[in-house]
Amino acid sequence: MVDALAEIHRVLAPGGILVDARPDSRVPAYAERRKPRGFQRFGVVKTSRLELANDRASDRAIAHVVREGLFNRMRRGRFWHLVPFSSLAELRNYLREHLRFVHRADWVVDAATRKRHSNDQFVIRRGVRYELLEALRSPRNTSPARSR
Amino acid sequence: MSSVATNSVGDVGRHVPALASALRPSAHDELREWGGPPLVRGKRVLDLGCGDGRFALGVAQLATRVDGIDPDAEAIADAKRNARRTGVRNVRFATGSAQHLPHPDATFEVVILSWTL
Numbered sequence: 001m002v003d004a005l006a007e008i009h010r011v012l013a014p015g016g017i018l019v020d021a022r023p024d025s026r027v028p029a030y031a032e033r034r035k036p037r038g039f040q041r042f043g044v045v046k047t048s049r050l051e052l053a054n055d056r057a058s059d060r061a062i063a064h065v066v067r068e069g070l071f072n073r074m075r076r077g078r079f080w081h082l083v084p085f086s087s088l089a090e091l092r093n094y095l096r097e098h099l100r101f102v103h104r105a106d107w108v109v110d111a112a113t114r115k116r117h118s119n120d121q122f123v124i125r126r127g128v129r130y131e132l133l134e135a136l137r138s139p140r141n142t143s144p145a146r147s148r
Numbered sequence: 149m150s151s152v153a154t155n156s157v158g159d160v161g162r163h164v165p166a167l168a169s170a171l172r173p174s175a176h177d178e179l180r181e182w183g184g185p186p187l188v189r190g191k192r193v194l195d196l197g198c199g200d201g202r203f204a205l206g207v208a209q210l211a212t213r214v215d216g217i218d219p220d221a222e223a224i225a226d227a228k229r230n231a232r233r234t235g236v237r238n239v240r241f242a243t244g245s246a247q248h249l250p251h252p253d254a255t256f257e258v259v260i261l262s263w264t265l
Contacts, residue, residue, distance in 0.1 A: 001265060003247050004196075004245075004246035004247050004265075007246060007247055007248065007249050008194075008196070008246065008249075008259050008261075010249070010253055010254075011194065011249050011251045011252075011253065011254070011255045011256055011259070012254065012256055012257070012259055013254040013255075013256065013257055014254065016254075016256060016257045016258060016259070017187065017257070017258045017259070018258075018259045018261065019182055019187075019258065019259070019260045019261065019262070020261045020265050021178060021182070021260075021261065021262045021263065022261075022262075022263050022264070022265060023263065058265045061265070062265075075183070077181065079173075079181045081172070081173045081177075083171050128173065128178075128181075130178075130181060130182055132182065132183070132187075
């Protein structure tokens with residue numbers, strides 16, 4: 001990842017902006033039932049262990065190129081994205097086959113409630129994080145090969 | 149913080165990476181969160197890991213030029229098809245890897261890694 005970031009720095013004009021946006025595994029995702037007004041939380045959806053490791057590796061790569069003087073951190077934030085489903089069964093199928101999440105939600109409502117609302121519309125509410133980094137003109141010490 | 153909702157997409161995106169963008173925020177929603185149109189307006193933009201061109205095509209009307217690179221040839225074929233269908237002229241898609249970009253130094257003002265790193 002560090003060598004890719006060094007290559008990005010090469011093709012960016014000095015002062016250019018790198019935007020790194022990805023799902024935020026530092027916060028859980030939520031399975032929620034859509035109500036006429038608002039949402040009802042049905043469960044918590046955790047990120048898979050492999051994806052957590054991948055995210056930490058990405059974080060380390062960004063930290064490395066910042067430390068090396070290729071980029072300067074400008075601004076970061078998070079927003080919430082809703083992935084819609086027409087029923088609870090559709091949401092469960094999605095989780096079963098999705099690589100990023102664990103395959104089962106930790107339900108916070110009982111089985112009877114889930115069954116009663118199984119044909120309602122659901123969403124997975126997931127955090128998306130982003131960071132804007134500025135390409136610096138003169139890296140203090142560029143050595144991406146060290147951390148490959 | 150805001151919430152971004154789209155329509156239900158059924159099976160789309162579960163298995164085919166190139167279609168996974170249907171489950172992601174729209175380009176305009178993402179751009180708004182990052183700071184809005186000024187981020188790309190009049191700029192040369194590189195979308196790395198562009199997939200089927202979701203973001204590149206979404207911001208093409210604002211940017212001077214958008215290049216999309218993705219290692220998945222099938223996704224790039226989809227991106228080119230989407231570009232033809234939407235009539236966007238200032239976007240170029242190519243297969244490639246982020247480690248070896250085919251561009252000269254200092255070609256772009258903005259590089260996007262949207263759900264890529």
